[in-house]
Amino acid sequence: MKALLLLCSCLWAPLVVGKPDNDTVPTPYRLQTALLDTTWTNDFGIKPWPQHPRPLLRRESWKSLNGIWTYQPASGGDDLIDPPSTPLNQEVVIPSCIESALSGIMASNVTHMWFATSFTVPYDWAQNERVTLHFEAVDYEAVVLLNGVQVGFNRGGYFRFSIDVTEHLNADGSNDLLVFVFDPTDDPSHHIPLGKQTNDPSHIFYTPCSGIWQTVWLESAPATHITNMDIAAGMDGTVTGNIQSSVGSHYPVNFSILDESGTPLATYSALSDQPFKFTVPSPRLWSPDSPSLYDISVSMGPDTVTSYTGFRTISSEKVKGVQRPLLNGKFVFQFGTLDQGFWPDGIHLPPSLEAMTFDIKLLKSLGMNMMRKHIKIEPDLFYQACDQLGLMIIQDMPSMPANSLPDPASQTEFERQLELMINEHKSYPSIVTWVIYNEGWGQLTHPYHPEKHIAERIRKLDPTRLINAVTGWHDHGAGDFHDNHHYAEPQCGTPFYSLPGTPYDPDRIGFQGEFGGVGHVPELRNLWPVQEAMDTILQTYEINQDLSSYNYRSHQLLDHLREQVALFACSGAVWTQTTDVEGEVNGLVTYDRRVMRVNATQWKEDIQALYDAAEARN
Incomplete structure (x- = not known):
């Protein structure tokens, strides 16, 4: 691919840049007039999507970064060499597609762009040891800089990525987050998974989505913590799973299926990072006619997360x-x-x-x-x-x-x-x-x-x-x-x-x-x-x-x-x-x-x- 890909392929010595002074006053956010609105358009607001974004792996210590950020287009991949000072030129609401009225930008055919915000971390997070920055989806490629240091890169417009930013945080003050995005959409020199997005909409191909279009959030966890859970529950009550951990070795895990009152219906002691299986007797089955679900609680050392599952085959x-x-x-x-x-x-x-x-x-x-x-x-x-x-x-x-x-x-x-x-x-x-x-x-x-x-x-x-x-x-x-x-x-x-x-x-x-x-x-x-x-x-x-x-x-x-x-x-x-x-x-x-x-x-x-x-x- 073009300049950004060439630059990113050699980046993993972190890029360090200073934060220049900037007296720019960004153009304030304004909900644009949609070409066609819905009954929910005006409900979007400047603090959209407040819900925890990952229902299958939830901790209580989290903070949404959704809301007003700043934005400006970039000229190309070479702009990464000399990142702009912040704030950027125009306010934007994240998450959104920059082509949309909700974003406040409503721009077309922008392939390279910058997004910026600042944040603080809650005081009580100091009791834990790791802080992770999560992006639920950025279309299409993202380079992430925190306090002047490049901390991550991701490719793929529909997928989440997470970055442990603990070592780069200012725990006692403001943190500056800068994200560079490249989205070629259907540029003929690229072949990327994009669905029906096109820069030239016609009949069954539609207006594209570029930028940070899903929730951005922070999460605090102990140094030894659960990073992912794969759970499947069958009609016979068999539960199979794998709890992945930050320590990368077999660590004791306590797994509980809860009834409607929150009382453990079944418990199992497993080890992280290896498959496990156990059986729950006579569970209610999930189906369209009866979508029964069971809450899950999982603890691994000092870390506890919640999830849910449905029994079906x-x-x-x-x-x-x-x-x-x-x-x-x-x-x-x-x-x-x-x-x-x-x-x-x-x-x-x-x-x-x-x-x-x-x-x-x-x-x-x-x-x-x-x-x-x-x-x-x-x-x-x-x-x-x-x-x-x-x-x-x-x-x-x-x-x-x-x-x-x-x-x-x-x-x-x-x-x-x-x-x-x-x-x-x-x-x-x-x-x-x-x-x-x-x-x-x-x-x-x-x-x-x-x-x-x-x-x-x-x-x-x-x-x-x-x-x-x-x-x-x-x-x-x-x-x-x-x-x-x-x-x-x-x-x-x-x-x-x-x-x-x-x-x-x-x-x-x-x-x-x-x-x-x-x-x-x-x-x-x-x-x-x-x-x-x-x-x-x-x-x-x-x-x-x-x-x-x-x-x-x-x-x-x-x-x-x-x-x-x-x-x-x-x-x-x-x-x-x-x-x-x-x-x-x-x-x-x-x-x-x-x-x-x-x-x-x-x-x-x-x-x-x-x-x-x-x-x-x-």
């Missing part, structure tokens, strides 16, 4: 001669939407937790039991909400640019980041399937087919879930699914609907990875008001003149799917889509979440008919 077996996905030993038909996770005011980040859970609750209210999280990874609080509300998640890996062929270095980086996705999220009960490739985007299709060895690697990292190696086409037999996309009608689980790129395979699960997509043009006030986007509206698969015809056509398609469930080997389907996005107008609701297209009574009946048809096949 995901598997695949033949049921009456048909290969099926099973939840807790039973075939459960999976039905839900393609969920893009874009917002008109925040782009990748909704204004609040309430806004984020709106989409999940909408699907649940219609009787859906699944969502396909489409080539985007959400904040951890999203997956916690799905765990709590009971929604199965098919999780896509963010794709590399469509119609691109990665070079070996880009392919290696894609696979590294895919492993990050799995390792960071494999303890969330709601996630049931990992997706490697979407419609061949960034997929090598010559006789060496990387999805085969990637699928094998995923099974070693996480044997508790299914793998959809290729959703759409270019299926070479890897993974647990043969998955077909077809608009508008479904073509699911039958040989005579097999497409050339998705050959029917009775030994894998028949799945409709995308269908539907029927659209309706709302009033102008509910549209993304960008002419280039509006010009592509007619590219939507079908456009209905009014909501009556929209719901009639949707009923036809859902009934067609019901027939395929009843007659063939169709085990699940994904309707496009939850919400409109920019130039796409085929959501259950409009992009601003203000207009609901679906006739809820009709849709609930049609969805229940799918489950009834599947139940009759058990």
Whole structure:
């Protein structure tokens, strides 16, 4: 890659810079006028996302750094040699995408940028021994300087990273934090996992997200502390896990599953940094109909953290001669939407937790039991909400640019980041399937087919879930699914609907990875008001003149799917889509979440008919 990558590759003798004086008065933060707002836009405020960001590994000693920072664009990677004085030119609210109205910046096509803030650490943290600085996600690369010393570097726009900053802290006063960010988005000289982001939005490709777009926070812990936990709990009560520690050796760990009153239901003495297994008798099982969760308490020496888990088993077996996905030993038909996770005011980040859970609750209210999280990874609080509300998640890996062929270095980086996705999220009960490739985007299709060895690697990292190696086409037999996309009608689980790129395979699960997509043009006030986007509206698969015809056509398609469930080997389907996005107008609701297209009574009946048809096949 370009200058930043070359500079960062040789950096790990820390760069030390002085802090120059600066009399700059930054331009004050102002919420920009969104091209299209939501009912939550004005709730964003200057202290957004106050919730603890990692529900699976929580300590009480933490401090959010979200709020007003300063920002300015940079000219290129060489700016790292001479960092700017602070404060920077303009106030910005973190977390946010700089392209968004919520950020206060609303800038486009900025590839290099600086962010700065200052902070103090709580006085009582002196009782502990280590302080960690956490970034939940920065798109795409970040170089972190604290008090003039480079303390960390990260690559990957959807993944967390943490830096032990103890040795560089001023415990008795202010600390200056400076972050340099590089985001090439879809620059053709780069092949990076970016999903649907593009600097030239058109129809199914949207406004990008650059910068520090998830929570930044500090945490205090003893020198000997827990760094990560992998937990899986099965329908038979078996709990398997691995508690990673800062000491890197086998250290005694006390692990407790708690009942609703907080009383230990089961306890186990384990050792850190090695697998363990024990059994909880007769646990309540997690499912969309009954999303039972159990709190967890783990202590290791002076350190105590809390977490949670759900007991459920995901598997695949033949049921009456048909290969099926099973939840807790039973075939459960999976039905839900393609969920893009874009917002008109925040782009990748909704204004609040309430806004984020709106989409999940909408699907649940219609009787859906699944969502396909489409080539985007959400904040951890999203997956916690799905765990709590009971929604199965098919999780896509963010794709590399469509119609691109990665070079070996880009392919290696894609696979590294895919492993990050799995390792960071494999303890969330709601996630049931990992997706490697979407419609061949960034997929090598010559006789060496990387999805085969990637699928094998995923099974070693996480044997508790299914793998959809290729959703759409270019299926070479890897993974647990043969998955077909077809608009508008479904073509699911039958040989005579097999497409050339998705050959029917009775030994894998028949799945409709995308269908539907029927659209309706709302009033102008509910549209993304960008002419280039509006010009592509007619590219939507079908456009209905009014909501009556929209719901009639949707009923036809859902009934067609019901027939395929009843007659063939169709085990699940994904309707496009939850919400409109920019130039796409085929959501259950409009992009601003203000207009609901679906006739809820009709849709609930049609969805229940799918489950009834599947139940009759058990």
